[in-house]
Amino acid sequence: MEPLKADWQKIDSYLKVFSQITRNFLSELDEKNVAEIGSQLKQQPVSSNGKGFNQALEFFCDHIVPQLSAGRGPRYWGFVTGGATPVATFADWLVSTFDQNLSSDGDSIATEVERQTLRWLCQLFDLPDTFDGIVTTGATASNFLGALCARQFAGLQQNINVAKQGAYGLDVDIFSTTPHSSMIKSLGMAGLGQNSVKLVDALPNSEAMDVEHLTQMLEQSSAPGKIIIASVGTVTATDFDDLVTISLLSKKHNAWLHVDAAFGMFERLITGNETKSKGIESADSITLDSHKWLNVPYESGVFLTRHLNILFDNCNVPAPYLTSNVEKPDFMSLGVENSRRFRALPVWMTLLVYGKQGIASWIQSNVNLAKRFAQKINESSEYELILPCQLNVVLFRPNCSGLSQPDADEKTSNFLRMINQDGRLFLSPGKWQGKRIIRAAFSNWETQKEDVNMAMDCLCDIVKNYSDSL
Ligand SMILES: Cc1ncc(COP(=O)(O)O)c(C=O)c1O
Incomplete structure (x- = not known):
């Protein structure tokens, strides 16, 4: 060598x-x-x-x-994944070329670029400038920071500084209806326990929280620490919790309100801030994901909070040779990692190059295409649409009429396996009210009508292959 x-x-x-x-x-x-x-x-x-x-x-x-x-292409419709625009792709390439360490200020402009990115994201989504935060590795990492902040806040209500002395004796109730699995994982990692969520009822035929049930549960709770975890865009039905009411309840009961808006926040770009996500401005912390609908490469999430001091309490690096202060904290004192990539750059470039209108145009196009696909599924006698498409996710399964639930579930899993093996399309599994279903999520800027047509061709061929295989 x-x-x-x-x-x-x-x-x-x-x-x-x-x-x-x-x-x-x-x-x-x-x-x-x-x-x-x-x-x-x-x-x-x-x-x-x-x-x-x-x-x-x-x-x-x-x-x-x-x-x-x-996975970066236009027919990868599993989970909720974006692709990556050319600008974001090559900005990300430059991140490695520049190889900056954004742990602390003082050796380059890169940390200011991250701060500007966070401000621009708040402006993009019409959030007040009282929000601040950090670019993370993804929505799971942001949910983890949300869990840490909520835990710290709950501790302060009962004179326990969890970051300093640990969670011993912490008495906290956590309320949520359809938390994303990454939120459950985060609660476990934060020592609050994966099984600790008190499940609030969902509204009928929905994954959104029944706020009347939440009201009752909060009133019955005697825990001095309270945490509410709400969703702006649940991963299956893309439902939005009523944040106007929930944020009022959180104030009344002195509960920390964390909102997982990983992809649902982008809905604001097409309907504005007075619609489904109204009230998120009053959340204590918010999770966003840029590597989903913003179409920047992995790993790129965002954590925002109105209480940077609480995030700092959790993540402050207490080494004498590192100086960070709460007025202008270094990023290493706001997140999990000390050494950090310049992962804000592809987000910064995307916002600068495409602007609000450019980004909104691919969000709208994805929503239109998801609705088009849902309509085609609905018109097909071979497939069942499980729910009307509300945003960018289509829930369906093969026609299972006359089948018992176990047989219907097995047929659905076999179809999904055959679809993914076919190679034209990638979809992921899900569950809706106990039934196995197939999910198609549209969040790639490159997806076009032709991709929807090709997907339908693929689904028709699978029906034929499935009958032949019986
Ligand atoms: C609502 C929601 N929250 C969190 C996550 C986790 O995101 P990540 O894979 O970026 O950690 C997802 C992923 O699909 C999601 O849809």
Whole structure:
């Protein structure tokens, strides 16, 4: 192996090779299987001398690249994932080139770019400038910070500084209706317990909170610490909790209100701030996800709070050689990581290049396409639409009329497996009122009508293949 320093002499050839890989991958994305089911990595021991770039590259291009998914492409409709615009993709490339550490201020402008990004996001979503926060690795990380802040706040109501002395003796009730699984995970990681949520009833045929039930539960709660976890866009039915009422209740009962708005917040860009997410301005903390509907590469989430001091209490780095103060805290004292990538850059670029209108136009297009797909499913005799499409997620299953629930569930799982193996489409499973269902989530800026047509062709072929396989 040649000395590493000499590697920089080869920058032009590296740029050429990596550009070529990029170009090939992007240009073949449309023909590529959306998911590479059953991919396998050829095992080999760690190299002692290094294989050198050419050999490593050959292995990488032959064995790894072909087995990657087209997750950034227009027909990956599993979970809620965005793609990545060209601007965000290459801004992210530059993040590695620049290799800045955004742990603290004082050695570059990068931390100011992160602060500006956070301010711009508040402006994008019409949130008051009392919100501040940090760019995280994703919505799970943001929900974790939400759980930490809520825990700290609950502790302060009973003279326990949890960050300093631990959670021993903490008495807290947590209320939620349809928390995302990452929120449950976060409550566990924060020591509040995955099983600790007191489930508030949902409204009929909905995942949104029944606020009358919440009112009763809050009134009955004798815990000095209270936390409400609300949703702006539940992951299955895309329901929105009534935040106007919930935020008033949180004030009345001195409860911390955390809102998981990972993707649902983007709905504001097409209907404004007086509609489904109205009231979120009064939340104590908010989770957003840029690697979903903002279409920047993974890992990019956002945590916002109106109580930066509480976030600081949780995350402050108490080392004598590091100075951070609560007036202008360093980012390492606001999040999990001390050393941090310049992951704000692709978000900053996206906001600057496309602006509110540009971003809103792909949100609207995704919503239109989801509704179009739902309509086609509804018109098809071979599939059942489970719920009218409200935003960007379509819930359906194969026609299961006459089948018992276990048989219907099995048929649904078999269909999903066959759809994902087909390669034209990738969807993920879900549950609606006990039934297994299939979810299609539209959040990729590149998805077009033609993709919906291709998806329907795929679904028709699966019906035929399924009958043939019986
Ligand atoms: C509402 C909601 N919250 C949180 C998450 C977790 O997001 P991430 O995978 O970015 O951690 C998701 C992911 O789909 C989500 O839809």
